[in-house]
Amino acid sequence: MEGVESCNGRHADADDRRTSKKDRRTTWASAFILVNNFMQYTAYFGVSTNLVNYLKYRLHEGSKSAANDVTNWQGTGSITPLVAAYLADAFLGRYWTILLFMAISVLGYGVLAASAAAPALLHGGAAAFYAGLYLVALGSGLLVVMAPFGAGQFDEADEGERRRQSSFFNWFYLSLNFGSLVGGTVLVWLQTSVGWGIGYGVPAIFSALSVAVFLAGTAAYRRCQPPGGSPLTRIAQVVVAAARKHDVEVPADASLLHECCDAVDGMSAIQGSRRLVHTGQFRFLDKAAVETAGDKAEPSPWRLCTVTQVEELKCVLRLLPVWASGIIFAAAYTQMTTTFVLQGDTLDPRIGGFKVPAAVLSVFDTLSVMLWVPLYDRAIVPLARRVTGHDRGFTQLARMGVGLVILTVAMLVAGTLEVARRRVIAQHGLYGDDGDGGYLPLSIFWQVPQYVVVGASEVFTFIGQMEFFYDQAPDAMRSLCSGLSSTSFALGNYASSAIVVVVARATARGGRLGWIPDNINRGHLDDFFWLLAVLCVANFAAYLLIARWYTYKKTVD
Structure with missing residues (x-):
């Protein structure tokens, strides 16, 4: 059994000193969890961000093979959270599940580091690397259990702690973004500038340190949700x-x-x-x-x-339509790593004597999240709380709906820039690679607004989704439902690929180049962004019906 302390207010403190002690304990527990989350995501993004280049240049795979191997690995990593979540809810409890999958992660990162630093010492360098890679994918299942474990540190029977719990999800997502920023920049620089051995050794160190941090907080944790069976x-x-x-x-x-x-x-x-x-x-x-x-x-x-x-079953059935609405959101969101990059590749990346790769601009999405999280938590929520009277400021469904609208705006901003880009192409006749050094006379930094708006949508929808699926899941299914919410993002990636394929084929009939040809200067990427905006609007309309139909969970207290 995971512990004996109640999560539901059965231990209310009458004495102010005990209340203060409980608050300090919750603060310390949250701090350990947030630092651990930062370290875990730093390690993960330190491997995932530049993985395709390792496969291509170190293991000598072809571009197509390397890209497919990365997506297959990421697909596996989107399934393993359900395995970890199921074990947490059914048999092991969250604390022991986290420790188990942490141990798997440390082993995986260790094998990756060893195979990158001294491949000759490991029998079958590529085989050892892939073994480590898929151990990391399996171990990453702990990441989806960490959020409900952290939220479980707060007493839901106490109004003040409910507010702090809602705030916790904001800071949890912020720690994730700090990890992705460090892993996707500093560790990638180490890999390309210093060497793969060091570049993969540092994630292994971060992974090991995260275990030490998690264990250091053991005395402060409230392990109050025992496994309830399958x-x-x-x-x-x-x-x-x-x-x-x-x-x-x-x-x-x-x-x-x-x-x-x-x-x-x-x-x-x-x-x-x-x-x-x-x-x-x-x-x-x-x-x-x-x-x-x-x-x-x-x-x-x-x-x-x-x-x-x-x-319990009714709760899950009510969650499914909300979950489905996240698929179109994720399909539009993932344009940051696809069509946004294609658009940016044609723009002028020069700033002084440096060239900014188009893919690097996603850092503005991360910075936007870092700006919006404290702004939302410290300014927007208190203001909304005074207006609505709701202890969280907005209902969770309202918060997610705002994010759906904001992402629609991001698609419109991207489409507007594409119209301006096509106008420059027409004015200068730059339909091939004969422009100014291969770039259009239009700065790549015009893309920054669309990345910033996408970041704002994340703070409302992704964080709201994390909180909603935790809060509305039955007590004994919270890890599993949190894992379910993460799968909508994976399906959104598949949906994005399907939309691109369908649009490319449908618009390229009759000998036409279509909206998304190999040379996008001759295509109509603007029409593709307008289509995504229309899909976002349709998705929001369906979401409004879902939100109106939805019945919030109520417990007998």
């Missing part, structure tokens, strides 16, 4: 029980539905999980909680489930 089994039991009783009538009085008779103090029969209030949606599933004469004669969890167990 959530997939509980879901299957509800579906089977409801199907078996398809002809049973659900009573109008919800209090007649079955709940465990020894559930006291608002706690359910599911270990560490509060009882959930019955909701009227998905009434067919309520049949699983209707007790019949046969259930009394032959009790079975596959025939009779508690209201809380049924509501």
